[in-house]
Amino acid sequence: MEYYRKFIYILIIVIITSNSRGIDFKTKVLPMLEKKCMSCHREPYKTNFGRTKKPKGNLILNTPEGIKKGDNGKAIVANNPSGSSIYRRVTLEKNHDRFMPPQGKEDPLTEKELKDLENWIKKGADTGDWKGKTFKNTVPKSVKP
Numbered sequence: 001m002e003y004y005r006k007f008i009y010i011l012i013i014v015i016i017t018s019n020s021r022g023i024d025f026k027t028k029v030l031p032m033l034e035k036k037c038m039s040c041h042r043e044p045y046k047t048n049f050g051r052t053k054k055p056k057g058n059l060i061l062n063t064p065e066g067i068k069k070g071d072n073g074k075a076i077v078a079n080n081p082s083g084s085s086i087y088r089r090v091t092l093e094k095n096h097d098r099f100m101p102p103q104g105k106e107d108p109l110t111e112k113e114l115k116d117l118e119n120w121i122k123k124g125a126d127t128g129d130w131k132g133k134t135f136k137n138t139v140p141k142s143v144k145p
Contacts (some may be wrong), residue, residue, distance in 0.1 A: 022123030
């Protein structure tokens, strides 16, 4: 009997601990951002024709600062998915003008991706030690328009 009581206590502790930890940004959220968002929402870069392309909506998602800052309001508000413009945009009806990603660009987020994004935000939206992603054709900061 004592053995089962200890087992139950340990099981409860494991469940509580696993539920209180955040979603791992690098394995759950970052791959989704890279695949479905960063092609349009990244720091300014030069095209093969020498033209400087700016991030769509001035939203930069390839840096931790850009993810949390956004342009019009907060892109990510820790612990508040409904206050996070990114989350609101990816959960709109697919035919809504502001739905992301736009039709014809990338596939919409899957149910799992939406749940991971929501849980990551709810658990504090921590990007850990991630410093951002640098693309080879990014315009140096001193030259950016």
